[in-house]
Amino acid sequence: MAEAIWSVGKVAKRCGINVSTLHFYEQQGLIHSWRNAGNQRRYKPEVLRRISVIKAAQKVGVSLEEIKRAFESLPNNRTPTVEDWQQLSKNWQQMLDGRIAYLQKLRDNLAGCIGCGCLSMTSCPLYNPDDKLAELGSGPVLLDRAEQQAGVDR
């Protein structure tokens, strides 16, 4: 059966990250721990889910700052419930949909623009930042902003 209490080393090994990274994440307020009698960190299994989410988010270009804000919707006085994580998941999906749409447009643009060889300064959308590429928004989208843009009901 899965243990109910974890040490830094165990968490680090399980997640494939350094102990120092766990210290760093804690210092940044992304994860939480309590201390045992000998001042060593102890974690609830919940921390593994948080770290999984952090790593997944980073892969799609979300900053720790934004992840932290997303986590602020989670309760810090009690262990997050299924509903808590579902709400976070829902917000994330909107963001991911946006990112996917961006990449698809970018891919098509490359095919149709670089690939076409037009190299026309006046009509090529790659040359003109206010055209197709620009209207997709500027890169890694804030969770909050993605939410706002989609007009999410709370």
Next chain:
Amino acid sequence: MAEAIWSVGKVAKRCGINVSTLHFYEQQGLIHSWRNAGNQRRYKPEVLRRISVIKAAQKVGVSLEEIKRAFESLPNNRTPTVEDWQQLSKNWQQMLDGRIAYLQKLRDNLAGCIGCGCLSMTSCPLYNPDDKLAELGSGPVLLDRAEQQAGVDR
């Protein structure tokens, strides 16, 4: 008609970046210029395409180092031809396809995993980095590597 020779300021304004960024990119070997009689930088219109590609690549999490390597397939003794850009574009599309697939799996995973509320340490793919999520590769994919993985013919 479009000008054939550009100054730093014009390029910067056109691309929506700082002059200092152009200096930096040049220092990093991402773009090239020649100097006029008064030692000021002059650019071919080609530089706009390079910068567009740099910005697009960064949005999807590609580092300058990787972009530089991708650019190394472009000729530096002559202005890149349509074919040169097409080759680069082809490599990119493979990379983008990979990124898109990653995001789609991540989205579905969030729906089916965080959303489901299973919170099971032993069966949840989010908790187990060697499962579904991990097999997607580790984040921003090298252009070269994306190529290799896809078994691109040269």
Next chain:
DNA sequence: ATAAAACCTCAACTTCACTTGAGGTAAAGC
């Protein structure tokens, strides 16, 4: 009981991708 492994703090260092500033030259506009 003791040695090895794991943990602690705190400060400093690293890499990436730029930005800022000082001190000076060149080009453009009136």
Next chain:
DNA sequence: GCTTTACCTCAAGTGAAGTTGAGGTTTTAT
């Protein structure tokens, strides 16, 4: 012709996301 704007170099600074190291304590294994 002069002044404003644009440009030059070089060095140092910034912020994000950690990593490394020193010096010391706690836990675990034998």
